[in-house]
Amino acid sequence: MIIEMHTHTAEHSACSSISALDLVRRALAKELQGIVLTDHHYLWTPEEIAQLRERARLPEYFLVLAGQEVRTADFGDVLVYGAQRTLEAGTTLARIRGEWPRAALVWAHPYRKQNQPGPQELCDPLFDGVEIFNSNHSAAENTRALRDWHRYKFTAIGGTDTHSGSYVGTYTTIFDHPFGTIEELAEEIRQGRCRPFFKEIPKSGSQIQVTELTIGTKGLDDRREKIIVKTHNNPAKWKTAERAYHLIEEIAAQGFSGGLFRVPRPLGCDMHSHTLIEEGVRGKSLFEKLLRADVQSAREYMRLAARWLAKLHNARLRISPAEEYFPREEKRLAHYLRNFSAVRHRHARRVQEITETVWSMQQRIYGRALATFIQGHGDYHPKNILVGQDNPHDRTTTFVAAIDFDSSLCMPQAFDLGTFVAQYRNQLYSHPQVRKKAPLEVFLDTYRGHAGTQADFSNQVRLFQARTNLSIAAYLFKVRLGDSEDLHRVLVETEQCLAGIAMHQSRFRPPQTSNEAP
Numbered sequence: 001m002i003i004e005m006h007t008h009t010a011e012h013s014a015c016s017s018i019s020a021l022d023l024v025r026r027a028l029a030k031e032l033q034g035i036v037l038t039d040h041h042y043l044w045t046p047e048e049i050a051q052l053r054e055r056a057r058l059p060e061y062f063l064v065l066a067g068q069e070v071r072t073a074d075f076g077d078v079l080v081y082g083a084q085r086t087l088e089a090g091t092t093l094a095r096i097r098g099e100w101p102r103a104a105l106v107w108a109h110p111y112r113k114q115n116q117p118g119p120q121e122l123c124d125p126l127f128d129g130v131e132i133f134n135s136n137h138s139a140a141e142n143t144r145a146l147r148d149w150h151r152y153k154f155t156a157i158g159g160t161d162t163h164s165g166s167y168v169g170t171y172t173t174i175f176d177h178p179f180g181t182i183e184e185l186a187e188e189i190r191q192g193r194c195r196p197f198f199k200e201i202p203k204s205g206s207q208i209q210v211t212e213l214t215i216g217t218k219g220l221d222d223r224r225e226k227i228i229v230k231t232h233n234n235p236a237k238w239k240t241a242e243r244a245y246h247l248i249e250e251i252a253a254q255g256f257s258g259g260l261f262r263v264p265r266p267l268g269c270d271m272h273s274h275t276l277i278e279e280g281v282r283g284k285s286l287f288e289k290l291l292r293a294d295v296q297s298a299r300e301y302m303r304l305a306a307r308w309l310a311k312l313h314n315a316r317l318r319i320s321p322a323e324e325y326f327p328r329e330e331k332r333l334a335h336y337l338r339n340f341s342a343v344r345h346r347h348a349r350r351v352q353e354i355t356e357t358v359w360s361m362q363q364r365i366y367g368r369a370l371a372t373f374i375q376g377h378g379d380y381h382p383k384n385i386l387v388g389q390d391n392p393h394d395r396t397t398t399f400v401a402a403i404d405f406d407s408s409l410c411m412p413q414a415f416d417l418g419t420f421v422a423q424y425r426n427q428l429y430s431h432p433q434v435r436k437k438a439p440l441e442v443f444l445d446t447y448r449g450h451a452g453t454q455a456d457f458s459n460q461v462r463l464f465q466a467r468t469n470l471s472i473a474a475y476l477f478k479v480r481l482g483d484s485e486d487l488h489r490v491l492v493e494t495e496q497c498l499a500g501i502a503m504h505q506s507r508f509r510p511p512q513t514s515n516e517a518p
Helices: 020-029 046-056 093-099 139-153 181-188 236-257 286-292 295-314 322-341 350-364 415-429 430-438 438-450 459-477 485-506
Strands: 002-004 032-039 063-066 068-072 078-082 103-107 129-134 158-159 173-175 193-197 198-204 208-215 225-232 266-270 275-279 384-391 398-402
Touching: 046 063, 063 181, 068 093, 068 438, 078 093, 078 181, 078 322, 093 103, 103 181, 129 139, 129 193, 139 225, 139 266, 139 275, 158 173, 198 384, 198 459, 225 236, 236 266, 236 295, 286 295, 286 384, 295 384, 295 415, 295 430, 295 438, 295 485, 322 459, 350 459, 350 485, 415 438, 415 485, 430 485, 459 485
Parallel strands: 002 032, 032 063, 103 129, 129 158, 158 193
Antiparallel strands: 002 173, 068 078, 078 103, 173 193, 198 208, 208 225, 225 275, 266 275, 384 398
């Protein structure tokens, strides 16, 4: 059974704006099996509940039970399930336990306001459980509570702490066995036969631990909270991830926190444990969407991806110093080349010539143009772009989001375009039918229509297409495809890009900010 355990009604809690009638109807729509009314220092009577059930026309299986939230003298707010009368504020926990030994006493939102309870408090024998998920906890506080639950193994519940209609059923509790009364519910808690209702998928690597949390029930609109928790074990990786996190904070504040164009919403940063918490974006990658979409939908997804990038570039953000670009770029290009030269690969000389050409062109074209640099994504490609819908039944709620900002720098505007072109061609090389129904021209034309571009912009895109192909070649070498036809193809395409630049223009002019279309 999945139950909403912590709610407040407008009838008996001054802090609540939702009526009991609306509350139970919304809980039913969330496909829950019941709800417990826990108003502050008020216990609903059986007569009131019977009238509520009749007004709401609830099915017989849907439980409406009465508990209460009590402000204790020693532990703050406590949820009491099974006391037969309203309890006064200031009552001690021991007194409640002494008077109602069969009731279940659950510590409510103990992590609120950055409180950090210790194991002795969490495992206090006077408590039958601890509410680890609560809407009055921040994402970081809920995550800390989850970590402590795993560590100390006390009985835990989830409670939404509902005060309005927008988030009913967010943090619920699942019980192992069915019951029908508040006394039976209390016994299930006291026996530890319950837990918060959520899905937890841990993923561990040598340098990072990632946990995906999906909380709550789908209901009719499938709006569940999804959280990504990333804990870093490598100091260098942590520094990069923390930098990307703060970049996303700045970008989100520029109109990417909701609506049609988004980034994962930053939710918490724990410097002590090297943990980052962000909103999990619900959707599929552009790559996956293109594989399955019809022609009209595929082209619309490409347009949305282009408009996302145009919106970022049009913001003209300069969050990181432009002076970082060339030292980092030189280091990355050297790393790509080193993969081949270290083992004297048969293409090492070829890769060296390409690398030297790309690096020389970048220095010549952009060396004195740092003022034109803008904050870019740095790795914008179909697998780092997500397309989703807030409501799976309503296409008007479609949105597009970009993820993975570890490579974001203040950079030439054409960098992200060249990256997308190269990665699109490589990722979808074996899917010619996709490239036919959603050609690159759709993406590029849409971008041109929504973003100002610079002189010689097409050639600049070709340059960064060649530069990205070097990173693709290095990746193929890393995964032991150094002698594959794929590597040969990528190198040929890179040489064609550079030849195309030479054919169209022997020398670039320094980029200038303008609205000239390429």
